[in-house]
Amino acid sequence: MSTATYIAIGKTIEEDFIKDLFSVVKDDSGNIVMISVNGLKMNILSKKLAEECLNAYSLLADGGVSVPIGAFTGISFLTALGKPVNMKLITVNSVKCEFLTKFEQAGINQTKQSLYLKIMPECKVVAGLKSQTITGDVDFLCYENYLIGKVPNTYVNVSGYTAQNKGDR
Numbered sequence: 001m002s003t004a005t006y007i008a009i010g011k012t013i014e015e016d017f018i019k020d021l022f023s024v025v026k027d028d029s030g031n032i033v034m035i036s037v038n039g040l041k042m043n044i045l046s047k048k049l050a051e052e053c054l055n056a057y058s059l060l061a062d063g064g065v066s067v068p069i070g071a072f073t074g075i076s077f078l079t080a081l082g083k084p085v086n087m088k089l090i091t092v093n094s095v096k097c098e099f100l101t102k103f104e105q106a107g108i109n110q111t112k113q114s115l116y117l118k119i120m121p122e123c124k125v126v127a128g129l130k131s132q133t134i135t136g137d138v139d140f141l142c143y144e145n146y147l148i149g150k151v152p153n154t155y156v157n158v159s160g161y162t163a164q165n166k167g168d169r
Helices: 002-012 015-019 039-062 069-073
Strands: 022-026 032-037 065-068 084-087 090-107 110-127 130-135 138-148 154-157 162-165
Touching: 002 039, 002 110, 002 138, 022 138, 032 138, 039 090, 039 110, 065 069, 069 084, 090 138
Parallel strands: none
Antiparallel strands: 022 032, 065 084, 090 110, 110 130, 110 138, 154 162
């Protein structure tokens, strides 16, 4: 499933498309006021990626899976032994995509913003009379921004109990 997801990401993602996901809005002084996200482009990316994931899963499942004949005995030490048998699998797939944003401190009055697309594939594999549902998660980093604010003349580091003044450096 992860292989199929990465194949889909490679086919879907274009650098120019990712650049269009957000825009930085500044005031007259050049200070960042906000980062605006293009919701329509995000939904289009999510839809395209889910479709490509389903296509990639179907292609990988069409070839079937090689299973050693010893696996059919039910005896654990024989499961890896014997001639491989190619089994056809019937899969019913779904893919959910969810955007996650994360803010982290990156310095004095500096913040790192990251936007991830969480891809959550689910496959139901049916082989003979048995079936199993397999799920997974792949986090894809769409972009990172560093928001740099003005450094104040004086700041206090409360956790380290230190105070500094710009003139003291």
